[in-house]
Amino acid sequence: MKSAPSLFLVMLLLGGAALADDDDDDVTYRKDIRPLWEQKCMACHGEGSPYLAEFDENKDKYKKLERGPRMDTYANLVAFVGWPDSGALMRRLDDGSNTKDGKPGNMYRHLGADELERQKNLALFKAWVGEKGWVLKRFDELTRKELGRMRVAE
Numbered sequence: 001m002k003s004a005p006s007l008f009l010v011m012l013l014l015g016g017a018a019l020a021d022d023d024d025d026d027v028t029y030r031k032d033i034r035p036l037w038e039q040k041c042m043a044c045h046g047e048g049s050p051y052l053a054e055f056d057e058n059k060d061k062y063k064k065l066e067r068g069p070r071m072d073t074y075a076n077l078v079a080f081v082g083w084p085d086s087g088a089l090m091r092r093l094d095d096g097s098n099t100k101d102g103k104p105g106n107m108y109r110h111l112g113a114d115e116l117e118r119q120k121n122l123a124l125f126k127a128w129v130g131e132k133g134w135v136l137k138r139f140d141e142l143t144r145k146e147l148g149r150m151r152v153a154e
Helices: 007-014 029-040 052-057 059-064 074-078 088-093 115-129 144-148
Strands: none
Touching: 029 074, 029 115, 052 059, 088 115
């Protein structure tokens, strides 16, 4: 069973843009990620999708319906970056350059119609999370330092 992160870690995640030392301060959820998400992800992860707990209880059902967990708000999406489903966004969108087997995540192909568009959109997500925060680990594998590198500016 996962333990809840400390308030410090949650605040670090949600306010990470102000605390991180990367050069991507200008990439925000509202300005950059939300429009991309609406274009590429909303059909399967919008308001008609289940929250994570319900999705986890009925994965086969929702996969048949081509529905993933709900990610239609900043708070819902951040849950797949830092906690409770740490690294899920990164694991699903990664192009394989951060995996041992080089295999892209199962949602990478949805980032664009061709490799150039996918790489461009992946770069935007990476800039939002923070290049140093783009970690594919689950919560119990993450260090405080790794959590602190996740930017996710609203």
